[in-house]
Amino acid sequence: MHSVERDHRENIVCLKTQRNRLSVFSKLCYAFGGAPYQITGTALGFFLQIYLLDVAQLDPFYASIILFVGRAWDAITDPTVGFLVSRSRSTRIGRMMPWIIFSTPFAVLTYLLIWYVPPFEEGKVIWYLVFYCLFQSMQTCFHVPYSALTMFISRDQKERDSATAYRMMVEVLGTVLGTAIQGQIIGGNSNCPTESDAPYSTNSSSVNTTIVSLDQTKQAYLVASGVICIIYVLCAAILFFGVKEQKETGRDKSEPLTFAQGLRLVMCHGPYIKLVIGFLFTSLAFMLLEGNFALFITYALGHRKDFQNILLVIMLSGALTIPWWQWFLTRFGKKKAAYFGISVMPFMILIVSVKSNLIVSYLVSVAAGVSVAAAFLLPWSMLPDVVDDFKVQNPDIRGHEALFYSFYVFFIKFASGVSLGISTLSLKFAGYVTGECSQPEAVSMTLKVLVSPVPVVLIAVGLLILKTYPIDEERRQGNRKLLQAMFDSETDSESEPSDHGSSV
Numbered sequence: 001m002h003s004v005e006r007d008h009r010e011n012i013v014c015l016k017t018q019r020n021r022l023s024v025f026s027k028l029c030y031a032f033g034g035a036p037y038q039i040t041g042t043a044l045g046f047f048l049q050i051y052l053l054d055v056a057q058l059d060p061f062y063a064s065i066i067l068f069v070g071r072a073w074d075a076i077t078d079p080t081v082g083f084l085v086s087r088s089r090s091t092r093i094g095r096m097m098p099w100i101i102f103s104t105p106f107a108v109l110t111y112l113l114i115w116y117v118p119p120f121e122e123g124k125v126i127w128y129l130v131f132y133c134l135f136q137s138m139q140t141c142f143h144v145p146y147s148a149l150t151m152f153i154s155r156d157q158k159e160r161d162s163a164t165a166y167r168m169m170v171e172v173l174g175t176v177l178g179t180a181i182q183g184q185i186i187g188g189n190s191n192c193p194t195e196s197d198a199p200y201s202t203n204s205s206s207v208n209t210t211i212v213s214l215d216q217t218k219q220a221y222l223v224a225s226g227v228i229c230i231i232y233v234l235c236a237a238i239l240f241f242g243v244k245e246q247k248e249t250g251r252d253k254s255e256p257l258t259f260a261q262g263l264r265l266v267m268c269h270g271p272y273i274k275l276v277i278g279f280l281f282t283s284l285a286f287m288l289l290e291g292n293f294a295l296f297i298t299y300a301l302g303h304r305k306d307f308q309n310i311l312l313v314i315m316l317s318g319a320l321t322i323p324w325w326q327w328f329l330t331r332f333g334k335k336k337a338a339y340f341g342i343s344v345m346p347f348m349i350l351i352v353s354v355k356s357n358l359i360v361s362y363l364v365s366v367a368a369g370v371s372v373a374a375a376f377l378l379p380w381s382m383l384p385d386v387v388d389d390f391k392v393q394n395p396d397i398r399g400h401e402a403l404f405y406s407f408y409v410f411f412i413k414f415a416s417g418v419s420l421g422i423s424t425l426s427l428k429f430a431g432y433v434t435g436e437c438s439q440p441e442a443v444s445m446t447l448k449v450l451v452s453p454v455p456v457v458l459i460a461v462g463l464l465i466l467k468t469y470p471i472d473e474e475r476r477q478g479n480r481k482l483l484q485a486m487f488d489s490e491t492d493s494e495s496e497p498s499d500h501g502s503s504v
């Protein structure tokens with residue numbers, strides 16, 4: 001009798017393990033959902049600043065306002081959407097999926113209008129500010145529930161980590177795609193003549209060439225944004241049709257959290273705070289580098305015709321090293337991987353220390369890409385561990401997953417908005433001249449400081465904070481066993497009435 005009961009329980013455990021496993025197809029479909037955020041984010045991060053200054057020809061002061069307010073607004077919407085997602089009801093297609101599907105068409109439309117230069121001057125600043133903020137809002141409605149979806153594709157930590165690795169691989173490939181589409185389409189459309197063309201141009205012909213070339217550049221930005229919008233819709237469709245969102249257990253038994261309760265619980269969880277603040281500084285370093293890199297390559301190093309290729313090398317290097325980082329964190333632990341990976345970023349100081357050299361720029365870009373891969377993978381791989389740790393300590397609280405993800409993104413985006421606003425204002429004070437093909441020496445020096453010494457200091461601070469992060473491999477595995485036991489207990493209690501009814 002006991003052996004039959006034991007075999008029955010073993011069969012149930014086996015079935016639960018198989019149910020939690022994800023097929024490669026499901027992991028890939030889930031991963032494709034992360035591409036839209038990275039493709040659009042990379043295009044905006046690398047090219048929006050130079051687009052506002054040199055194509056839309058806004059004053060650096062107004063460009064800094066657009067960048068700061070847009071990022072700040074984007075940051076504010078994250079916890080708001082996270083709270084709304086946490087209180088939303090489950091539907092036939094899940095609780096996260098409706099947000100993702102219904103936000104997609106509005107995100108695509110507003111993104112396209114960001115890259116359109118309106119035919120008027122008076123309200124141009126308002127135009128970019130409004131559509132930049134609207135796009136960020138729609139993107140948040142997509143990305144926050146998508147990030148939280150990690151917790152609902154499987155209850156097994158290994159499966160979630162594997163799916164996250166797939167996701168990061170596709171996201172880094174998304175950054176490559178965003179860089180390639182935006183960079184290669186607009187790379188050949190510059191309103192500045194090359195050095196070989198300059199001696200043979202008269203003043204009048206030079207002016208005409210600039211006007212025609214500026215129109216071509218505007219058109220190129222629109223074409224690039226159109227291609228990105230098509231990819232955005234395709235990725236959202238693959239996610240919707242290829243991923244099944246699992247139903248939550250025990251959610252109906254718990255009261256929904258208010259915004260104040262959710263904020264207090266999230267902010268009082270020590271491991272989460274240490275993780276967020278540590279990656280806040282390292283992400284700031286990357287954002288500062290990303291936002292100013294195109295200008296740095298163009299004006300400080302003088303590689304105007306090569307900047308899109310250098311950006312592509314960084315992202316390709318990152319994409320190719322994601323699988324290696326996944327192996328590293330599995331073998332040595334996530335905390336060690338964070339230390340080792342992010343420490344590679346200071347190699348960027350070499351690009352400033354030596355005389356402008358195209359080969360050195362490419363070599364340093366390869367090293368930077370290795371660190372970019374770690375910066376992409378590790379925060380999103382470690383966040384589920386923090387959520388699991390919170391579940392173990394607060395087993396009666398449900399529906400909080402989106403809050404952890406949204407507040408993390410809030411801090412990162414708000415800080416990056418501050419950094420981009422300050423860096424653009426720094427260029428104004430350095431004497432940046434909108435629409436000019438060459439800039440004063442002070443601009444070159446300012447760009448060198450913004451892409452190397454400042455990021456290095458931010459990375460050092462971030463690594464010191466991450467040293468205090470308490471969730472090591474031993475604690476992570478302990479949480480995994482406790483959560484599995486909790487899940488088994490809940491599943492058994494929910495199945496008891498139906499089993500009893502069938503026997504009667």
